[in-house]
Amino acid sequence: MLIHIPQVLNKDQVAQFRQWLDAADWTDGRATVGPQGALVKQNKQLSVESPLAKQLGAVILQALYQHPLFMAAAIPLRTVPPLFNSYQSGEHYGLHVDGAIRGLPGSGLSLRTDLSSTLFLSEPDDYQGGELQIMDTFGLHEIKLPAGDLILYPSSSLHQVLPVTQGERVCSFFWTQSMVRNDQQRSMLFELDQTIQQLRSQYGDSSEVLTLTGHYHNLVRLWAEL
Numbered sequence: 001m002l003i004h005i006p007q008v009l010n011k012d013q014v015a016q017f018r019q020w021l022d023a024a025d026w027t028d029g030r031a032t033v034g035p036q037g038a039l040v041k042q043n044k045q046l047s048v049e050s051p052l053a054k055q056l057g058a059v060i061l062q063a064l065y066q067h068p069l070f071m072a073a074a075i076p077l078r079t080v081p082p083l084f085n086s087y088q089s090g091e092h093y094g095l096h097v098d099g100a101i102r103g104l105p106g107s108g109l110s111l112r113t114d115l116s117s118t119l120f121l122s123e124p125d126d127y128q129g130g131e132l133q134i135m136d137t138f139g140l141h142e143i144k145l146p147a148g149d150l151i152l153y154p155s156s157s158l159h160q161v162l163p164v165t166q167g168e169r170v171c172s173f174f175w176t177q178s179m180v181r182n183d184q185q186r187s188m189l190f191e192l193d194q195t196i197q198q199l200r201s202q203y204g205d206s207s208e209v210l211t212l213t214g215h216y217h218n219l220v221r222l223w224a225e226l
Helices: 011-022 051-064 068-074 183-203 207-223
Strands: 003-005 076-079 083-087 092-096 101-104 109-112 115-120 127-129 132-136 139-143 150-154 158-161 164-167 169-178
Touching (some): 051 083, 068 076, 076 109, 132 150
Antiparallel strands (some): 083 169, 101 109
């Protein structure tokens, strides 16, 4: 299930982010992956310990956890603090699958990476190439969204960032552990939730809508892991 989540950040927020990020100190992105990942990764990243990364990441998570579409699609339990990367001419990240477990900095805890997020901080016209390609059971998807928009997809997906041929592609990326680990179950819950919202807007809190809402919560109760 790939979900496009629009306007996680507004244009003013994106502009402020870019002003700070454009003046930041970037490091070799290969420092954050293992030997296999380093073979296919060529980009720049902000250090995990960067005060700027922590500041901007907190803004992103606050906005995201207030976004109804993200909450419905992800059913999040916890999320890794957002990271930031930059791709310029010739830089790319070849085919890979994200690691299954990520540590939560400063907590001594880890999480299971059920869902991956890429939040775009460059407009599509700001760079050539750099599409995020995601492969799933339905085929190959090429993603290039407006600045401030986010794509949410299963972390088990094979994916890559194509080489940037002109300009700069700046994004934030991070992982979420869902209360519902199974992607099929999570997709069913999302579709049921969206159907309930549509029916409620048309018919209000009818007995049928209330019944479906009850089924939704009982399924979450059945499948959720805390």
